[in-house]
Amino acid sequence: MVRRHELTHVEWEALSGLLPQSSWGRPRLDDRRVLNGIVWKLRTGSAWRDVPERYGSWTLYTRFRRWALDGTFTRMSAAVQAEKDAAGDIDWLVSVDSTVARAHQHAAGARKRGGVGGRSMCDHALGRSRGGLTTKIHLACDGRGRPLGFVLTGGNAADCTRFEDVMDTIRVRRAGPGRPRTRPDHVLDDKGYRSRKIRAYLRKRGIGHTMPERRDQRANRTRKRRDGGRPRAFDKQLYKKRNVVERCFNRLKQYHAIATRYDKTRESYQAAVTIASLLLWLNPL
Template sequence: MGQTKSRFRQFTDEQWERIEPLLPSNEGRQGHRFRDNRKVVEGIIYRYRAGIPWRDLPSEEFGAWQTVWKRHARYARDGTWDRILHVILADADAAGKIDWNVSDDATICRAHQHSTNTTRPEQDTGGRVESKNRPFRDCEPAGHGIGRSRGGLTTKIHSAVDGRGRPLANVITGGQRNDGAMLAEVLADIHVPRHGKGRPRTRPDAVIADKAYSSGTIRRQLRSRGIAAVIPEKSDTIAARERRGSRGGRPPKLDTGLYKDRNVVERSFALAKQWRALATRYDKLAITYRAAVTLCAILTWLRRLGDTP
């Protein structure tokens, strides 16, 4: 199926035909109509896979590096990759190919010195990079999604994946942000449009997470939305309840069979971090870094939906 991939090409012909009509054409705007879309997008992917400076992109394969960088920055600001991911998710949901038992977790990525030489507060305050009510370009967090944690200057990718490990939502914060405190933000980022009439689906059937998400607040939030919490209790919580005896109440239910599938989110992170410029952050701006995370998610969905052997 499709053309034989080389180290400079990640899309098959069928995959590219699926997303090309969804890319902005720049028609009717100031400047020339976008040309060589495939070459440029492959250049964006190659840069993040190889972890090289933009200036070192092979010009004979991808053209001028400035064009590749500017297109990436533009697509990050206008939310192009998010819109494409939503279309792919809508198609997958209509075909019944999304497993709505969602796993949530976060992973730390070291921030390279090239990404940290910007004016920023000492601690990033976290929060969503994008908003449905404001243009994407206006949503760069004050700290650029970089914070100081035990590992130094780091970024954290908070992700929700479906039951087969395919990304549904990604939120970028500083590395010191608490995983559990960001769960509501990650779930709010899940947005799967319907084919035809109907509101987009935003609610999973269940949320599977580790003990870092075990708190009464999180359980109440999930219960209020009708989402099953598959989260084990912390040992100190268990001990405190047992000390209180009958007044401690009953322990929360845990579907141990479903919890065994929690590691799909870890496997998703391992796959994304094969892109060296995601495993180590070189981007100064959180929106461009998150755009690359979303582009990686798009490629993951296209491959997992049977477009490639």
């Protein structure tokens, strides 16, 4: 029987072959039981010590932490994306945006790694803003609202400063030989990304883009009259499709441990977002 917030049989079948196997030592706790406990924890936002005993004791956290640090969840996500791409199931009309997650008081207090003051907080993707400590998820999703890649920063980081970093996280392996696909067919952005540097970056890579013109840019062009040049083409109908990234954030934040950050370290919170993203790929809109 599949309980609430647990993996379905279809989800487990897709993920079971992607987990690392161990052929030595004592028999370990069942992987499905562990994954069910991790997903239950992310869905409910509960503390690790409050996860029901049927999922295991602290073995649950140690397994989650180990897989987070060795990149297991990232490799699982990459494998599922490659499988979807081989089946022609990725829409390469990519939308980029960000969302802010409020950090709970339990997210503070992680060991600082170098730097002083604000720089040490940024090591764990925590930034102080008007609402307190927050984390920002900069994300690129495909045309069907499934995450292709994301970057974590403090909540006070500007969106446009992380655009290239987000684009660099798009690496979908091909079924046969060759390099991973890293270039979308087209990119949809809001006004916050309309800078000369970003547009030059997209033109250099041969990526089409649609983004509205900011009010100050429009006023500056009008002020220059003929020297300001012609207004850039803007496809309103195509831009309407950018709503998929907002729907993607909405589905990610159905996981309470993502909508509110409880994890102290960057690696743990990044693993949580990766797991939720992975399940979005297995459950299309």
